[in-house]
Amino acid sequence: MPESGQPISFDVTVIGAGVVGCAIARKYTLLGARVLLLEKAPDALDGASKANSAILHTGFDAPVGSIELSCIQEGYRQYEQIHAKLNLPLDRCGAMVLAWTAEQESRLPDLMEQARTNSVGDVALLSREQVLAREPELASTVRAGFIVPREALIDPWSAPHSYLSQALVNGATFRRNTEVLSGSFDGNAWMLETTTGPVHSTRVINAAGLYGDIVDQRLIGRSDFDIRPRKGQFVVFDKTAARLARHILLPVPTETTKGIVVCRTVWGNLLVGPTAEEQQDRINANLDSETLEMLREKATEILPALANEDVTTTYAGLRPACGDKEYHIRRHPENMITVGAIRSTGLSAALGIAEYIARLDETPWPPLPEPEWPAMPMLAEDQTRDWQTAGNGGILCHCERVTRREVEAAMSGPNAAQSLAGLKRRTRVTMGRCQGFYCSGALQEMTAKCLKPESTE
Amino acid sequence: MTSLPDICDVLIVGSGPAGLAAAARLGEAGLDVHLLERETVAGGIPRHCGHSPYGWREFRRVMGGQTYAKRLIARATSFGAHIHTAVSVTDLGRGGRVTVSSNCGLQTVQARAVLLATGARETPRAPRFIGGTKPGGVMNTGALQSLVYLNKERPFRKPVVLGSELVSVSAVLTCRHARAKPLAMIEANERPTTRRAATWLPRALGTPLLLSTQIEAIHGRTWVEGVTLTSGERRWNVECDGVVVTGAFRPENALLRTTELEVDPRTQGPVVDQYGRCSDPAYFAAGNLLRPVETAPWCWNEGRMVASAIISALAGGLPDPSLSEPVLAGYPGVAWHLPQRISPNSSAPALENVQIGLARSMAATVRYGQASANLRSKPARRILLPLPDGGVDLKFEETL
Incomplete structure (x- = not known):
């Protein structure tokens, strides 16, 4: 430069x-x-x-x-x-907007009307039975919902x-x-x-x-x-939990927030969040254990079988709201x-x-x-991944099945990762259930020359 | 490294003490044994652990983890076992049909028997719901040891260590090896998880043990700058540059949970009978995949014993698994037990005892069938009861 x-x-x-x-x-x-x-x-x-x-x-x-x-x-x-x-x-x-109370149920027609006004015309009302037929793992206390097929x-x-x-x-x-x-x-x-x-x-x-x-x-x-930064905290469940939800499961929104979503990720995990917490800090999005516990409880109310599933990770982000x-x-x-x-x-x-x-x-x-x-x-779980093809150099991160070839590729080219965080976002390395227990050493060896060490020293 | 065969007698998944011990015994019995290790070097957790004491039971000599791992590998290899590294098992198919991923892409191996010995890992920070930011410098003992002993790194100078298990003491020793001085060991309970005597060493090295204390939050943007600790009403900040999150071991069961093999929700390992045999009789398991968590010599011995059972199985010498009966231990305060099933037997068992893990301290008389036993113990201690002849329901009567 x-x-x-x-x-x-x-x-x-x-x-x-x-x-x-x-x-x-x-x-x-x-x-x-x-x-x-x-x-x-x-x-x-x-x-x-x-x-x-x-x-x-x-x-x-x-x-x-x-x-x-x-x-x-x-x-x-x-x-x-x-x-x-x-x-x-x-x-x-697809997504399903779910009503858990009579009051929420009464608001479904208005929300569907808004969708149609927004040219999302393929929404369809679902009875409790229809909801449960599509999502058999949902808590049976669900009352009704509507589907948004193209989410x-x-x-x-x-x-x-x-x-x-x-x-x-x-x-x-x-x-x-x-x-x-x-x-x-x-x-x-x-x-x-x-x-x-x-x-x-x-x-x-x-x-x-x-x-x-x-x-x-x-x-x-x-x-x-x-x-006005608005923080959202998330809990991510292990890949075995992804089978519990087919659709994106949305609550009926309130005046202030869209509420807590439960959905799969393309990597095959199950995600719960976000919260909506206003703060001044534009840099740090702090996690707090009570909120994370609340998210886990909330998710378990929606999908009771989550009680037997492990948490893979937690994270928090900031929305640039005003x-x-x-x-x-x-x-x-x-x-x-x-x-x-x-x-x-x-x-x-x-x-x-x-x-x-x-x-x-x-x-x-x-x-x-x-x-x-x-x-x-391609990192999506339902697509062919690098670990399934020859010449991948072997798997480096076992939980997410990230290969050595993928890590090397992410550290080269004009958009090469220059930080560990950047490498994670490009490859998902260390982002699985063990969070680096197994691969930290091998990863550090591979990346030492390419990444800026994330140390204050 | 030889290339993987299409068929073999026994495939072993994992090259820690259990897998290597089994490989040696199976090789010695003249079987075609292939051991798969997903890391680039065999040896499992001991390979990452530079400090003593390892090897007394196995070699009558005290040595560091790396030497110990090398000795186990040498012995398995000398008996003709083939060790394949950088090979990851990605599917356990019915009847011993195993799919692996390596630099060659995907391959399938049909084995007459498969021994699962994938070991255990520590619970990382995230599922513990520790608050604050997510900077670098937060790691498990496993990651710390590979950085310090394998990569010769010095990841931090003044970390805190969360946990008071035996592995937490190991974390303190690893820190010292890296010329880092842990500021404290932090334990949420009122007493240390490991025997109090084991916490003498860290304290003698100047690392106090803070009981009834929790890490509420970790601070720092790119790297750890401190933690907030709480104890009862008290809350204070400690400046530090690392957090070692230790222990709370759990079987590495990710592979298992995507298969048809039955998993015990309490041990989180596979359901096995007294031969270490899983719900699909082509599969066996040994070592810390069975439960959280035992020592290296224990896993080594378990690997040998289950290997002997596999030798019998391949010779048609094990009882019909479809006749097996459940072993139950549903008492509150009993966290887990194994074996979960008993096959009506004739030949010697591989698991010679019922192993029990407690969720709290307990003194009880355990009655089952005609037998009874007394136990008085704490969580995270080895508890062994005589193996019953058939299916039983273990009845606990607390004797406090």
């Missing part, structure tokens, strides 16, 4: 390599722009995008008429179009990594460990001051997630939203677009958001005639 002298000039600089920033970087690259993606952390997906519930939403419960809804639906449509080309999983397992499971990391990878193989630049400190707009272009040197760029897109309002302040001295319930996507006169407060639907909406802002913007470049489509490593 040039620390001094004339900085390289870019058409578009995207600030923040979360799922939204990666999708935007991809979009502008495919549109023919010279794109720079800046990330404060050592790796992509290190903020809000590192933890979510890994669902591709239809938007059936999104606010009627909102930008969020249109972005979710466009995002869904585009994901369906491109997932096979990028080798991304898509498990169209789907995806890999929350391979999807954004594929957007980033496609941007990179088609010419975009990714600069990590780079925080934007300030910037000035001279009427034509931006000069950004960053922790790794100056950046010259015609336009700037702020996709800084949990720091969206701060980056707005640093660049244009104003922001029309305040990020005071209201709408995305804050703004085009500023200073050749800058802010994509703010993409609260909890970023994974579903990212491709739609990228489409939306590209339409807000003028894109004078000739689009790439024949872009490359990099194939992502």
